[in-house]
Amino acid sequence: MRRLKNMQLSQRIQSVQSPVIPIVGDLVRATPGAISLGQGVVSYPPPPQAAAYAARYASAGDHTYKPVQGIGELLAALRAKHLAENGFDAGRDRAIVVTAGGNMGFMNAVLAIADPGDEIILPTPYYFNHEMAVAIANCKAVLVPTDERYQLRPAALRAAITPRTRAIVTVSPNNPTGAVYSQAALREVNQICRDAGIYHISDEAYEYFTYDGAESFAAASIQGSAGHTISLYSLSKSYGFASWRIAWMVVPEHLLTAVKKIQDTILICPPVICQHAALGALEAGRGYCEEQMPALRAARSIVMNELESLGQRVVVPRADGAFYFLVRVDTDLAAMTVVERLVREYGVGVLPGETFGIDGCALRVAYGALTPSTAAEGISRFVRGLKGIVQ
Numbered sequence: 001m002r003r004l005k006n007m008q009l010s011q012r013i014q015s016v017q018s019p020v021i022p023i024v025g026d027l028v029r030a031t032p033g034a035i036s037l038g039q040g041v042v043s044y045p046p047p048p049q050a051a052a053y054a055a056r057y058a059s060a061g062d063h064t065y066k067p068v069q070g071i072g073e074l075l076a077a078l079r080a081k082h083l084a085e086n087g088f089d090a091g092r093d094r095a096i097v098v099t100a101g102g103n104m105g106f107m108n109a110v111l112a113i114a115d116p117g118d119e120i121i122l123p124t125p126y127y128f129n130h131e132m133a134v135a136i137a138n139c140k141a142v143l144v145p146t147d148e149r150y151q152l153r154p155a156a157l158r159a160a161i162t163p164r165t166r167a168i169v170t171v172s173p174n175n176p177t178g179a180v181y182s183q184a185a186l187r188e189v190n191q192i193c194r195d196a197g198i199y200h201i202s203d204e205a206y207e208y209f210t211y212d213g214a215e216s217f218a219a220a221s222i223q224g225s226a227g228h229t230i231s232l233y234s235l236s237k238s239y240g241f242a243s244w245r246i247a248w249m250v251v252p253e254h255l256l257t258a259v260k261k262i263q264d265t266i267l268i269c270p271p272v273i274c275q276h277a278a279l280g281a282l283e284a285g286r287g288y289c290e291e292q293m294p295a296l297r298a299a300r301s302i303v304m305n306e307l308e309s310l311g312q313r314v315v316v317p318r319a320d321g322a323f324y325f326l327v328r329v330d331t332d333l334a335a336m337t338v339v340e341r342l343v344r345e346y347g348v349g350v351l352p353g354e355t356f357g358i359d360g361c362a363l364r365v366a367y368g369a370l371t372p373s374t375a376a377e378g379i380s381r382f383v384r385g386l387k388g389i390v391q
């Protein structure tokens with residue numbers, strides 16, 4: 001169909017990278033029998049209480065809009081969660097805003113605090129949707145590499161601050177690296193932000209997923225952090241809620257009106273039936289997620305043991321959190337080329353490092369959705385494939 005002269009894509013959206021998960025997903029689907037180590041999801045469903053609460057709400061028959069910020073019962077339950085588990089009061093000098101997923105929380109945050117041309121500092125490798133959100137807001141992502149273990153380099157983050165910087169983003173436990181940042185490093189970043197008068201956006205979507213004694217740390221629990229810390233949480237991973245789209249932000253009180261303006265315009269209110277389901281999930285509580293951990297730990301051990309057999313041309317930095325490993329491969333091939341060959345020739349899908357903003361050949365292996373048997377088969381294909389392609 002012919003396009004009229006002014007019917008073109010905005011410059012803004014043309015500058016945004018295309019999400020890679022659907023591309024690899026299509027490749028995997030087009031390859032019979034392929035196993036995906038690609039998407040960052042868990043295999044388990046929400047707890048039964050979630051469906052029970054949703055059904056009860058559906059039959060109650062109130063289908064009107066509800067508050068922009070989220071329903072009162074859920075806001076209260078989330079405040080209680082943070083008091084009990086994270087050591088901060090999200091109702092004092094801060095406010096909770098329920099969103100339709102953590103990605104929306106991040107977009108809300110960027111739109112609330114940054115103007116076109118402003119800078120947001122992202123440690124690399126970054127979570128690709130963060131970089132995309134910054135671009136969609138016409139802001140500039142300033143990329144600061146982490147160290148060879150994928151840990152934060154606070155001094156480098158400080159050095160990257162300019163008069164246009166509005167925030168530093170941290171994700172711990174991390175997607176795509178699986179790294180868990182130390183409490184000391186997160187405290188340092190939070191203090192750097194405070195000193196510079198910028199925000200610390202702390203994405204804690206994977207807070208429950210840690211291994212081998214590592215612990216995630218809530219930036220909002222830091223004394224004096226209330227005025228400049230934006231924390232993002234989600235039920236997607238911990239409660240198997242990926243398609244139910246419930247997450248939340250904890251924002252400084254002074255940002256509440258701005259965030260509500262954005263959310264009112266984009267969403268009006270988070271889906272109310274899912275907010276009731278979330279109440280059911282929180283009633284089941286963290287214990288539900290803990291019950292799932294043995295299977296995840298088993299899949300992780302299988303993956304880790306197999307990766308160790310890869311030898312010197314493949315580096316697998318320590319990953320004590322989330323459900324990812326980001327392996328670095330010593331080859332001149334582009335990561336996407338290796339990904340395509342792994343799917344087509346070896347029947348296994350992983351994500352290429354390019355999409356996380358890093359040079360060189362790196363591949364993200366996700367094990368959250370695997371059972372021990374698919375983990376064993378998937379990772380052995382991956383290892384065989386890498387040996388065949390690069391060794």
Ligand SMILES: Cc1ncc(COP(=O)(O)O)c(C=O)c1O
Nearest residue numbers: 040101102103175205234236247
């Ligand atoms: C670091 C991080 N933040 C946020 C999200 C988005 O989660 P959701 O929008 O489903 O809450 C993801 C999903 O992969 C993630 O890895």
